[in-house]
């Protein structure tokens with residue numbers, strides 16, 4: 001199987017690594033050459049780490065690297081059996097991109113989106129053949145997180161959900177079928193979690209480090225909500241909240257926070273930008289609980 005992946009950011013690079021490790025040839029595309037370069041370095045580093053821990057051999061590293069092809073051109077997608085899109089969370093961008101992709105990929109190539117919150121039906125509606133369209137929602141970091149939500153749209157052909165579940169399983173992941181509702185399963189539950197943490201902060205109940213500390217020490221979470229939002233990226237996380245809020249007809253349970261909106265507007269996207277709720281710049285003093 002040959003898989004095209006669009007967007008070589010946090011998710012696209014991770015998904016490419018998973019699929020190439022599972023034995024498929026991968027074309028990883030980005031419109032930004034620097035993003036491609038970063039993805040290449042990130043994957044190289046991750047594979048090196050796996051090999052030094054003895055989880056894969058040096059030959060595996062070479063084989064996986066050989067199966068990965070980095071490109072800026074959709075023309076390379078002519079031989080794809082599956083395309084997975086992981087670009088910015090914006091309906092119009094995703095719809096335009098699939099219009100372009102459909103002109104190049106084979107007639108039976110399956111098209112998938114990694115969207116966190118947009119309706120799969122609305123992205124599929126831009127396609128000439130929406131029956132081959134489906135949601136495949138990975139979690140961050142994709143090589144480590146086992147869960148993948150498989151989300152058929154109303155237009156998706158009967159049986160494609162099951163086929164994708166089996167394929168995802170063959171990649172060593174744990175698929176779960178979900179209906180095409182805003183936020184699917186995990187992001188739906190996660191919205192009020194982030195929202196309540198942000199409200200605690202805005203009401204002055206406790207500061208970010210204390211809330212993170214309490215939830216990791218006593219709540220059993222691996223990361224506190226503010227560390228997690230910084231890790232996901234406020235550009236992604238804020239947009240997802242806005243999208244879920246609007247999709248639920250402005251139900252106050254999903255109301256976005258001004259505090260996070262300001263970080264988003266300032267470009268303080270979190271770890272990847274060096275600043276978010278915490279300061280990740282070299283020499284910066286981040287708050288301690």
Ligand code: NAI
Pocket residue numbers: 006007008009010011012029030031032035085086087088089090093097114115116117137138139140231232233236240
């Ligand atoms: P990111 O910002 O790290 O990467 C997006 C990449 O897409 C960038 O490298 C950008 O240059 C590229 N791009 C943007 N427009 C493009 C276009 N028209 N053609 C080609 N490349 C283009 O974003 P991230 O975090 O990887 O998210 C991507 C998608 O995955 C979003 O839909 C997001 O909602 C979803 N997602 C994100 C998760 C997260 O924790 N960050 C988790 C699960 C899903």
